[in-house]
Amino acid sequence: MKIFNKVILLSFFLSLFSVVYSASSVEKKSNDYLPALNDITDSKSLQRGARNFFNYCAGCHSLKYVRYNQMAKDIGISEEQLNSYLIFTGAAPQDVISMNMLEEDGNRWFGKAPPDLSMITRVNSNTYVYNFLRSFYPDKDSPTGVNNKVKDGTSMPNILWVLQDEMDKKEFDSFVLDIVNFLDYAGEPIxxxxxxxxxxxxxxxxxxxxxxxxxxxxxxxxxx
Ligand code: HEC
The missing domain is CATH 1.20.5 (Single alpha-helices involved in coiled-coils or other helix-helix interfaces)
Incomplete structure (x- = not known):
């Protein structure tokens, strides 16, 4: 009986060890895997995040559960600012944030259509999205010329590569964190x-x- 208990105890510790070890090896995928310390009450960061999103992401990604005018109100910008700086598609302020790419075109062009990002921070996490955007690296075997340490074989091109080149690391990280903050807001506007x-x-x-x-x-x- 005692031996039986010991075996159970030992197997418990072994499984605990393997879980901890595998979790830490996921984290080790990239030694630059950092937590996303964003703050959804920081409206300046949300405004910058919205600007970044509409300039760099909205060409491919929609936010189909968010309306432009509600978003403007929530992040503290006027309707004029919304119309002149954020709406590039000719959409009306009461429209949801969609984009012009058809899903079949997306599939044809990228192999996998760019997903809607309304729920991305809830399906994955803020930290995942933050690190995904910071983890592109050149890979000559990939059709897009890049690969990603967080999502191996991704079909998303490295949209931010020019900025990544121009900005220093801290600046770039905070640019990305503002986008993550905005996507966190979009996942649950309330x-x-x-x-x-x-x-x-x-x-x-x-x-x-x-x-x-x-x-x-x-x-x-x-x-x-
Ligand atoms: C040129 C089109 C294009 C642009 C612009 C673009 N993406 Fe993507 N994105 C894609 C495609 C295609 C996928 C699907 C990739 C896959 O699943 O491998 C994707 C997937 C994603 C994912 C999901 C990754 C996952 O693990 O499933 C996130 C998050 C994302 N994009 C964020 C962004 C953000 C933020 C921006 C703006 C900075 C952006 N994307 C700009 C094409 C684009």
Whole structure:
């Protein structure tokens, strides 16, 4: 019986070790794999992220669950700014953020149509998207001339290569982080509001708890 227990304990530790080891080897794919420390309450970062997205990503990727005018309101820009700086497709402000590429063309051109990015930070994670965009490297065997350390064999070209060349590393990382922040917002436009509302709700419940406790004491003091 004792031996049996020991075997179970040993196999438990072995499986724990293998899980930890495989997780750390995923992280080691690139020694530059960093967490995305974005902040969706930072509206300046969201505005820069939107500018970056519409200039560099919206040609291929849509955000089909987000409307232009709602986005403008949420990130704090006027409708004039929206029309002059962010809408390049002739869309109306109340339209959802789509793009002009047909899915079959996308499949034909890239081998795999560029996915809609509304949910990308929720399906994967902010950190995944952040590192995906920072992990392109030249690969002469690939049709796009690049490959990606985070997603091997990706059909996405390295859209940001000119910037990556021009900017220093810190600048480039923060450029990408703003895009990730914007995509995090797009994944759940109500997130910032939900969080700040949450604080009010918890404070209310806390005050209510104190009041009801005082009331409880008061009522029961007669009984005891
Ligand atoms: C020239 C077209 C094009 C542009 C511009 C482009 N992408 Fe892509 N993107 C693609 C294609 C094609 C895929 C599908 C690649 C795949 O699944 O391998 C893709 C996939 C992705 C993915 C999903 C990766 C995954 O693991 O599934 C993310 C995230 C992404 N793109 C982000 C961006 C961002 C952010 C920008 C702007 C900086 C951008 N893309 C600009 C073509 C493009």
């Amino acid at each position: 997130k910032a509001k939900r969080k700040s509302l949450g604080i009010w709700v918890i404070s209310f419940l806390f005050i209510f708890l104190i009041l009801s406790f005082a009331l409880y004491k008061d009522i029961w003091k007669e009984v005891k």
